[in-house]
Amino acid sequence: MLDFPLNWVPYKLLAVDGQIKCCWLNTYGEPFIEPFFDETILKCRGLDGRHAAISSVSDLMMIAEWTRGVSAIEPTAFIFHISRCGSTLISQLLATLDENIVLAEVPFFDDILRLPYKYPEFNQAAIAMLFTDAVKYYGQKRPNKEKNLFIKTDSWHLFFYEQLRKLYPDVPFIILYRKPDEVFNSHRKQPGMQAVNGLIEPQLFGLDANKVANMSPDAYLAAVIESYFKKCLEIADVDDQCLLLNYNEGAMQMIEKIAAFTKTTLTPQDVLNMTERSRYHSKKQGEIFSEKVTHHVPSNLNKAVELYNLLEEKRKATN
Numbered sequence: 001m002l003d004f005p006l007n008w009v010p011y012k013l014l015a016v017d018g019q020i021k022c023c024w025l026n027t028y029g030e031p032f033i034e035p036f037f038d039e040t041i042l043k044c045r046g047l048d049g050r051h052a053a054i055s056s057v058s059d060l061m062m063i064a065e066w067t068r069g070v071s072a073i074e075p076t077a078f079i080f081h082i083s084r085c086g087s088t089l090i091s092q093l094l095a096t097l098d099e100n101i102v103l104a105e106v107p108f109f110d111d112i113l114r115l116p117y118k119y120p121e122f123n124q125a126a127i128a129m130l131f132t133d134a135v136k137y138y139g140q141k142r143p144n145k146e147k148n149l150f151i152k153t154d155s156w157h158l159f160f161y162e163q164l165r166k167l168y169p170d171v172p173f174i175i176l177y178r179k180p181d182e183v184f185n186s187h188r189k190q191p192g193m194q195a196v197n198g199l200i201e202p203q204l205f206g207l208d209a210n211k212v213a214n215m216s217p218d219a220y221l222a223a224v225i226e227s228y229f230k231k232c233l234e235i236a237d238v239d240d241q242c243l244l245l246n247y248n249e250g251a252m253q254m255i256e257k258i259a260a261f262t263k264t265t266l267t268p269q270d271v272l273n274m275t276e277r278s279r280y281h282s283k284k285q286g287e288i289f290s291e292k293v294t295h296h297v298p299s300n301l302n303k304a305v306e307l308y309n310l311l312e313e314k315r316k317a318t319n
Contacts (some may be wrong), residue, residue, distance in 0.1 A: 008056075009137045010063055011041055013111045020119065022063055024056040029142060033095045035088050037106045063133050072136040073101065076148040077172040077262045078164060082228040083155035083194065084186040085178035085247040086254065091152045093255050093274045097266075099145050103138050104152045113160050117201045128167055148264060156194050158231045159204050165239065172262050173239060175232055176254070177311065178247035180225050180304035181297040187221055195221045206230075222300040229307035236314050244315035251278040257319065 012023040027044045034040045081087035088104065095102040103109075112130045115122045139149040157164070158175075165173070187195040194200050197220045202212045205227040212220055235242055243261045245254045252275055259266050266274075297305060 006140060006142070009108070009140075010134055011108050013060075013108070013115070014057065016057075020060050020115075021057050022060050024058065026056075031095075032102060032104075033092075034104070035092060036104050041107070060130075063137075064129060067133045067136050070136045071141045072139040073141055073147060073149040075135065075139070075151055075168055075171045076100075076264065077150055077174055077258070078168070079150060079152040079174045079176065080158050080161070081152070081155055081176040082158070082178065082183060082225070082232065083192055084183045085176045086251060087152055087176045089251050089278065090176065090254060090258070091150065093251060093277055094150050094258075096273045096277055097148075097270055100148045100150060100264075101139055101146045102150045102152065105154050106138060106151075108134055108138075109151075110154050110157070113157060113163070114201070114204075117204075124163065128163065131163075132167055148262075155192070155228070156200055156204055158228060158235070159206075161231065161235050170241070173235070173242045174245060174258060174261065175235065175242060176245045176247065177229070177232060177308070180229065180301045180308050182247075183225055184221060184298065184301055185296065188218075191217075191221075194224055218298065219300055222298065222304065225301065226304040226307065229304050229311060232311055233307060233314070236311065236318075244311065244318065246312065246315060 007027050007029050008024050009027060010022045011025040014021045014023055025041060025044055026047075027040075028047050030040070030044055030047070032040050034043065079087055079090065091102050091104045094100050109131065112127060112134060115127060115130075116124075135149075135151070161173075194205075195217075197212055197215060197217065202209050205224050207223055207227065212223070215223070232244075236244055243257065245257060249257075252271070255274055256266075258264070
């Protein structure tokens with residue numbers, strides 16, 4: 001493989017004859033600047049015209065074997081979120097800095113963390129090794145000036161907090177959240193994976209699979225949002241390396257707090273560039289952002305609202 005391991009990343013797990021294989025992607029040194037990493041995958045696959053029909057596949061054990069040749073940046077911060085709360089824009093703003101590698105919801109990380117739900121024979125030690133090795137590939141030092149590595153997780157990765165904190169005990173963890181009704185109404189307009197019963201294992205949210213089978217879509221979504229706020233409070237109660245941020249603070253104020261919390265230097269020009277980018281839609285860079293917020297709080301969100309208020313008290317007391 002040309003320039004291996006430089007530029008190559010494991011990007012998909014594949015079951016072949018009962019064995020888990022790893023698919024590899026040549027990123028061609030492209031910067032990771034898309035709002036979501038699955039878009040980066042599509043971009044890189046499009047660059048591989050001559051070999052588009054050829055798959056690069058290895059045994060799973062080769063992830064660890066080949067990582068010995070990888071020189072990587074240690075994570076600067078993990079950005080957790082409850083979804084629809086500005087995390088995509090925050091990752092886009094961080095990606096405006098050439099010295100930052102920003103990994104936004106990498107599908108391969110999710111594949112690894114949720115692997116035991118599909119294949120119980122994978123224990124936590126195996127998952128830990130796979131995950132840390134995968135992060136090394138994605139955080140490879142390139143012949144550029146990248147020195148920071150920000151990892152924006154999928155929203156449900158809040159529930160892998162304990163595993164991730166054990167792996168990265170000194171790395172700042174950032175948690176973004178928003179009013180429960182605003183998250184709820186956003187998902188009603190355009191449901192995310194976690195909002196659709198069955199797409200993500202319900203037990204991950206602490207929900208009984210048998211009980212949720214008979215839930216209405218609204219009841220299920222409310223239960224998921226409530227579980228997010230419960231977990232945020234649990235984390236905030238025990239982790240002094242955790243920064244709470246509310247969507248209503250505004251993008252640039254959140255960025256300034258993240259920079260201070262992670263000891264990341266921002267020049268006046270950096271701030272200007274980020275401020276300009278913040279005017280536009282996080283997922284549609286050429287479109288000025290505007291949002292119609294519906295302030296309707298359904299009764300099944302009462303508990304989530306109560307938890308949100310407790311989280312707000314904690315944020316205001318610590319920020």
